[in-house]
Amino acid sequence: MDNSQSVDNEQTAEVSKTLDDNETVGKKMVYDYSKIYPAWFLERLQDWRSEGHLVDVTLCAEGKEIPCHRLVLSACSDYFHAMFSGAHNESKKAKIEIGGVDGEALQLLVDFAYTSKVCITTDNVQPLYEAANMLQVGRVEEGCENFLAARLDPETCLVTWALADKVSCTYLSAIARSFALKFFEYVCTTEEFLELPVNFLKTYISKDDLHAEKEERVLEVILLWVGHDLEERQGYLKELLECVRFSHVDQHYLKNIMKTDKVLGAVSGIQELIQDQTVQERCCQIFQGEILIFGGVKDKGEDMMEMNCNMYRLDLHGNLVHSTPLPEPLHDSTGTAACVVKNDVIVTGGRKSPSQAWRYRSSLNSWMKLGSLRRRRYDHGMAVLQGKVYVVGGIRDHRQQFFNQSHxxxxxxxxxxxxxxxxVAPLLQAVSCFGISTCCEKIYVFGGQISYRGRTEVQCYNPTLNVWTFATPLPNLMQSINACTFNSRIYLVGGKSVNLDHVLCYDPQEDCYLQMADSIAPWELSSATVCGSEIYITGGMYEDEGCSIGSCKVQCYNVKSDTMIRVKDLPIPLWEHISVTIPKL
Incomplete structure (x- = not known):
């Protein structure tokens, strides 16, 4: 059987299936071919193009000639629609030269118009993206943006940033810039960094959010960039040095490098730059911390699960610093809660030991037992307000969870x-699995669940009056949500059985919600913690063919730029775990 017969048979089978779906209306029969007609129609158009049938225009780019139909181009591209339907000269020409477009990229776009398919690769994405942007082929442009965003790494982020700026894509530019700023220590070791134009380099190293742990590193990479082509670049050195925060450079280091580096020492006005004390420190130098990950459930393989009995210490790039075992009572630590006070971590409750309380002294890497809670509880929350540790809500006993949960x-x-x-004052509505955070000298409890049903209530505790009140409800039912505070606003991420696919910002002063950046990975039953102006969302769980699969992905949300990027994965897939931030030791 040849291919044409096979296609005909498939279409006949599809028509039979389609006829079964048709419905009788009065004395008429309505035939619905919508399932097969678009593909059939595109195939006919493609055949006509191949045969030259009714072809009425030829596009030319870089010596390449592409015969096609004005009508098809107009339907796919607003650019061609305007060209062929207006008073432009091109509307009458048989051949049209498309300047500034790569010939192969133009061919891909024309093929897309006839087939609805396009193959994007690392080799063709840049010219294809530029062509799709210029010719206003929105679907391909969107595909290129998603392709580039998903493949950001230290070697591609600068090129992607520049490309996004060129085509005026603010979304892609923002996440590429955010990635480049965060991974500065890696980016500055790439060949792409050494080839940056001077104006782009100045923009890059001037940012407050540049993740240079020490300002000395910024000075070093400037000298490295200049030395890569000293004869051509030496004249730019002084304006680049104006981007260095010299007041935050170690003075002994500065004296030594001024003596040993003749190029630097010869810069006119270098002493005045060094003495300038007006420039503020970079954000990442103000806050330097580490993330602790512990507890939760991990995949064992072959649809098996087990408790995570270790604590992992990660740096702000997601790299594992070290791991240590948890105390035996915390081995089954699902349902526990934790918070940070005075650089230590307080952990309470849990399904195994619902009255327990522990203190982890980060400076000593040791655990000590605290006095037991008054109430047994798990799936509860903790918060620190005015230096005091609060324990809120939860369920009394896991043995009752299938019959009569007692909150x-x-x-x-x-x-x-x-x-x-x-x-202190009890909750107005007892709940479990909620989001909790302190903001504006109050504790906020978001949503949660009662009898496995999500809630929309938001409860607010005022310690001065020792009372709880209700705030504006959540826009949707939410449970197991994570709440993180930055600059007098609370950011909600993650959740369980909830259609929250973006960061939700709550403004306590306005008592309203704002939709922020979208998530880029599954985050159900994830954990979240604030590190400076960034929120790290770690792990989570997703369903795959009816099985619960743990995620090791780490998403980093930058509050200031409202961008979400991926950082290095967790050492193991985890969900229902705890993450907190402590100062870097």
Missing amino acids: VEVTEVYNELTDSWDK
Whole structure:
């Protein structure tokens, strides 16, 4: 059987299936061929193009000639629609030269118009993206943006940033810039960095969010860039040095390099630059921390799961610093809660030991037991307000979860002097699996669940009055949501069984919600923690063919630029775990 007979048979089978779906309306029969007609129609158009049938225009680019139909081009591209339907000279020409477009990229776009398919590769994405942008082929342009965004790494982020600026794509430019700023220490070792134009380099190293842990590194890479082509670039050295925050450079280091580097020492006005004390420190130099990941569930393989009994310490690039075992009572630590106070981590509750309380001293890498909670609880929340540790909500006993869950209304605050927990005002609505964060000197509890159903209520605790009140409800039912505070706003991410596919920002002063950047990976039952102006969303769970699969992906949301990027994966796939941030030791 030849290919044409095979296609005919397939279409006949599809027509039979389509006829079964038709419906009778009165004395008429409505035939619906919408499932097969678009593909058939495109095939006919492609055949006509190949045969030269009714072809009425030839596009030319870089010596390449592409015969096609004005009508097809107009339907696919607003650029060609305007060209052929207006008073332009090209509307009458048989051959049209398309300047500034790569010939192969133009061929791909014309093929897309006839087939609805396009193959994007690392080799063709740049010329194809530029051509799709110029010729206004929106679907291909969107595909190129997604392709580039998904493949950001230290070697591609600068090129992608420049390309996105060239085509005025603010979204792609923002995430490429965010990636380049965060991974500066890696980016500046690439060949792409050494080939940067001077104006682009100045823009790059001038940013407050440049992740240079030490300002000395910025000075070093400037000298490296200039030395790559000293004769051509030496004249740019002084204007590049104006981007260095010399007041934050170690003075002994500065004296030594001024003596040893003759090119630097010969720069006119270098002493005045060094003495300038007005420039502020970069954000990442103000905050330097590490992320602790512990507890939760991990995949064992072959649809098996087990508890995570280790604690992982990660740097802000996602690299593993080291791992240590948890105390035995915390081995089954699902349902626990944690918070950071005075650089230490307080952990409470959990399904295995719902009354437990522990303190992890980060400086000593040691654990100590604290006084037991007044109320047994798991799937609860913790927050630090005015230096005090609060424990909120949760479920009393996991043995009752399948029959009659008993939620805890009592709120407790830790008394460090007596190593005990005192009662304060109870929740207005007892819930579990909620988001919790402190903001504007209050504690906020977002959503949660009762009897496995999500909630929309937002409860707010005022410690001065010792009362809970309701705030504006969430826009949707939300449970197991993560709440993180930065600059008097709370950012909600993750969740469970909830259609939250973006960051949701809550403004307590306006009592309203704003939709922010989209997630770029599954984040159900993930954890989240704030590090400076960034929120790290770690791990999570997703369903694959009916099985629960753990995720090791780490998403980093930059609050200032409202961008989401991927960083290095977790050492193991995890969900229902805990993540907190401590100062770097």
